[in-house]
Amino acid sequence: MTMHIIGAGVGRTGTYSLKLAIEQLGFGPCHHMEEVLLNMPTQVPLWSAAVNGRFEWQAIYDGYASAVDWPTAGFFRELYRAYPDAKYVLTHRNPENWADSFGSTIHALLSKVDEAPPEMQSWLEMASGVITRTGFPADLDRDGLITAFKAHNDAVRETIPSDQLLVYEVREGWEPLCAFLGADTPSGPFPRSNDRAEFWDRVSGKA
Incomplete structure (x- = not known):
């Protein structure tokens, strides 16, 4: 299956809302970190290999027409080489607000890898590797996260x-996204999902 849309925005920038919107517009199924959680035996080894420079994109995205969020966002350079005709979406938000959201969700989760149940260890190790590779190592403080966030977004703009x-920004709603994708604008509201409480529910398997 050809990849039509690739998200270069990191987690906590509205990527789950974007996934739902892309699927509603008919460009799905859309890969997201949730897909990795739901299919860890297949997806985790493939992404772990990608962290180490072995890219099997056809296997990773088998059955998907689009992808957003981490792990995808950590490989935008490699994905642009593999899919030079795709359309790319860089979701972003206020850097300070992003750092606070990331710090209280993903950063907090990855800081407790050693405390996670055994069945989650390989996923967390892979996720940590991807996020570190993207420019967000575990030892960054809030100011460091803000700087790294801006650097990532600049790098995407320079590459694509x-x-x-x-x-x-997902708060812009349907109009910019539909215009970019050449899609009709739905009459209903733009999907809003994955606030901080929903994040922890997804990770724990409650959502």
Whole structure:
């Protein structure tokens, strides 16, 4: 299956809402970290190999037409080489607000890898490797996270040609996304999902 849309925005920038929107527009199924959690025996080894430089994109994205969130966002350079005709979406938000959200969710989760149940260890180790590779090692403080967030977004803009890249905040709703994708604008509201409480529910398997 051809990859039509690739998200270069890191987690906690509205990526789950974007996933739902992309699927509603008919460009799914859309890969997201949730897909890794739901299919760890297959997905975790493939992404762990990618962290170490072995990219099997066809196997990773088998059955998917689009992808957003981590792990995908950590490989935007490699994915642009593999899928040079895809459209790319860089979700972003206020860097300070992002650092606070990331710090209280993903950063907090990865800081307790050793305390996780055995069945989650390999996923957490892979996720930590991807996020570190993206420029967010575990020892960054809030100021370091803000700096790294800005650097990632700048790197995406420098890598992806402007005519293939939408720099986007999900609060902007349907109009910019639909215009970029050449899709009709739905009459219903733009999906809103995965606040901090929902994040912990997804990780724990309650959602």
